[in-house]
Amino acid sequence: MKTVFVTVGTTxxxxxxxSVISQxxxxxxxxxxxxxxxxxxxxxxILPGPDSCPGLTLQAFRFKxxxxxxxxxxxLVISHAxxxxxxxxxGAGRPLLVVVNDRLMDNHQLELARKLHADxxxxxxxxRSVSTRAALNTRAYxxxxxxxxxxMGLQG
Amino acid sequence: MAALFGVFCGFILIIVLFTLxxxxxxxxxxxxxxxxxxxVSVLVVAGSGGHTTEILRLMGSLSESYCPRHYVIxxxxxxxxxxxxTLEASKKQQDQGNFTIHRVPRSREVRxxxxxxxxxxxxxxxxxxxxxxxxxxxxxxxxxxxTCVPLCLAGLLLGILGAKKILIVYVESICRVERLSLSGxxxxxxxxxxxxxxxxxxxxxxxxxxxxxVV
Numbered sequence: 001m002k003t004v005f006v007t008v009g010t011t012x013x014x015x016x017x018x019s020v021i022s023q024x025x026x027x028x029x030x031x032x033x034x035x036x037x038x039x040x041x042x043x044x045x046i047l048p049g050p051d052s053c054p055g056l057t058l059q060a061f062r063f064k065x066x067x068x069x070x071x072x073x074x075x076l077v078i079s080h081a082x083x084x085x086x087x088x089x090x091g092a093g094r095p096l097l098v099v100v101n102d103r104l105m106d107n108h109q110l111e112l113a114r115k116l117h118a119d120x121x122x123x124x125x126x127x128r129s130v131s132t133r134a135a136l137n138t139r140a141y142x143x144x145x146x147x148x149x150x151x152m153g154l155q156g
Numbered sequence: 157m158a159a160l161f162g163v164f165c166g167f168i169l170i171i172v173l174f175t176l177x178x179x180x181x182x183x184x185x186x187x188x189x190x191x192x193x194x195x196v197s198v199l200v201v202a203g204s205g206g207h208t209t210e211i212l213r214l215m216g217s218l219s220e221s222y223c224p225r226h227y228v229i230x231x232x233x234x235x236x237x238x239x240x241x242t243l244e245a246s247k248k249q250q251d252q253g254n255f256t257i258h259r260v261p262r263s264r265e266v267r268x269x270x271x272x273x274x275x276x277x278x279x280x281x282x283x284x285x286x287x288x289x290x291x292x293x294x295x296x297x298x299x300x301x302x303t304c305v306p307l308c309l310a311g312l313l314l315g316i317l318g319a320k321k322i323l324i325v326y327v328e329s330i331c332r333v334e335r336l337s338l339s340g341x342x343x344x345x346x347x348x349x350x351x352x353x354x355x356x357x358x359x360x361x362x363x364x365x366x367x368x369x370v371v
Contacts (some may be wrong), residue, residue, distance in 0.1 A: 010205045010235050063235070065242045083331050084209030087371065108331055109206065115333040115354070 001057070003036040004029060005074035007067055009082040012044035016099050020078065021048050021058075030055040038070055068092075081109035081124070090121055098124040174316060181315035182346060188321055190294035191221065199226045199293035199311075199322075202240065203301020204233040204262075210329055211299045212243050213371040220248065225255040226291050230262040230303050258291075260284060264302030277306050284310035288322070295323045300332075300339040308343055327351040328364075330371055336361065 006020050017039060019025055029037065039060040041047055048060050064070070067085070071077055071092050078097045079085040089096045098113045113124045190196050200215060202208045208229070215225070225244075229236040237257055244255050263280035264273045280303060288310040296311045298304035304326075311322040326347040328340045333354045336344065344350055350364045358366035 065238055082209070083206050083329065083371075084213075087213065087330070108337070111333045111335075112331040 001036050002032075002034045003038060003074045004034050004076045004078060005038045005040075005067075005070045006078045007040040007070075007082075007085050008042045008044065008080050009085060010042060010063075012042045013080050013099075013101050014044045014046050015101070015103070016078070016080065017041050017044055017046045017048070019099075021046075021053055026053045026056055034075070038074070040064065040067060040070070081113040083109060083112055086112060086116060086122070090116070096122040098122050100124055100126045102126040177316045178312065181312060181321065182348070184315075184321065188323055188348070190323060195221050195223050196294045197224050197226070197291070198222045198295045198297055199228065199288070199291060199307070201296070201298035201301060201304040201307055202227050202229045202233075202236045203299075203303050204230050204236055206331070207299055207301040207329065208233075208236040208239055210371045211297070211327075212239055214297075214299070214327060216243060216246075220251040222295075223251065223254040226293060227255060227257045228260055228287070228303065228307060229257065230301070231259040232262055233259075256291075258287060260287065260303060260307070262303060263306050273302070277302070281306040281309060285313060288314055289319065292320050293322060295325055297325045297327070298339075298343075299327045300329050300337045302339060305339050305342055308346060312346060323348050325349045325351070327370060328353060328357065330354075330369060332357065 004020075006016065008016060020037070020039070026037075034056065036057045036059070037053060039048065039058070041060055041062055043062070047062065048058060050058050052058060068088060071085075071089050071094055074094055076097065077085070077089040077094045078099060079089060081098050081100050086096065086098065098117070100110055100113060113122070116122050117124045198218075200211060202211055227240050229240075240255075240257060244252065260283045261276070261280050263277040268276070284306045288307065292314075296308060298308065308324050308326075311324055314320050314322055324343070324347040326340070326343045326349070328336060328351060330353045332340065332352070334356055336352075336357065344361060344363065350361070351370060352358055352361065352364045352366055353369050353371070355366055358364055
């Protein structure tokens with residue numbers, strides 16, 4: 001089953017969750033052949049029920065000890081800019097779309113997302129500047145994440 | 157008046173001795189090899205959130221020679237303890253249970269102002285000194301949460317007082333590509349080994365060590 005995994009880390013990122021379960025984004029995902037959506041929502045106020053996205057099997061949870069299994073199972077990972085999820089997704093060779101939380105002031109994790117983007121390991125956008133649908137409709141869903149050079153290149 | 161002058165001179169003398177000793181302790185670092193006597197006890201500053209994730213990735217690749225492992229987390233942190241227990245549970249049978257978890261007051265909350273940070277850091281220092289005297293680790297490993305600054309200062313204090321030389325190993329967070337964090341800027345001068353994970357930082361900070369991505 002073609003799966004998208006969305007993770008927001010230890011805090012909350014309601015804008016991202018709302019964008020991903022919006023009708024536009026769901027349609028875009030279904031059109032790309034995705035059948036399952038798994039959301040890790042953290043402390044956010046939105047915890048969608050299993051039937052909130054027609055066309056997709058939806059599963060949402062707040063926290064897990066390890067999201068490694070969810071990343072392994074996913075065909076596309078959408079993440080906040082957290083270093084942990086970036087490293088884990090790229091380490092597992094999964095295509096990664098980073099959505100930066102532009103409501104966080106002085107978000108230093110942005111530096112990592114920008115750098116990994118500049119080195120073509122991932123795509124990144126913000127909820128406001130680019131709608132999730134637009135991002136999904138660009139090359140995000142099909143980029144071949146350059147994991148080999150991620151492993152080799154970054155080790156000097 | 158003479159007494160006052162005497163106190164003043166004594167004070168200056170203590171500061172000078174302290175500084176000289178500090179220089180000596182920091183300089184001595186690279187020649188110090190704690191592993192010679194067998195296992196190395198390590199104090200790991202986990203901090204919270206992303207810092208914890210990163211340092212636990214690093215801990216996952218350390219051999220079992222590093223034991224016991226003492227983890228320090230911020231007292232307001234709920235998640236890190238679970239993550240540490242998950243990592244420790246995945247260790248080999250004979251190496252399991254060889255760790256402790258300690259809580260210290262957070263020295264700086266996210267977005268806390270600079271001036272009040274000084275006071276909260278002093279408060280954290282009051283907890284850090286007895287903790288370090290108790291545990292006497294060989295190595296202090298940290299990657300930049302605010303909590304690590306008072307702990308490193310406490311570690312240096314043990315060295316200055318001659319109680320024990322604690323090797324301070326600082327690994328800057330992989331999130332730092334162009335600029336060091338505040339903790340990094342402070343500990344660049346005080347740590348024995350200072351690692352960065354991007355070549356652009358190595359260029360700016362020549363004393364740092366760049367071995368590629370280590371987490």
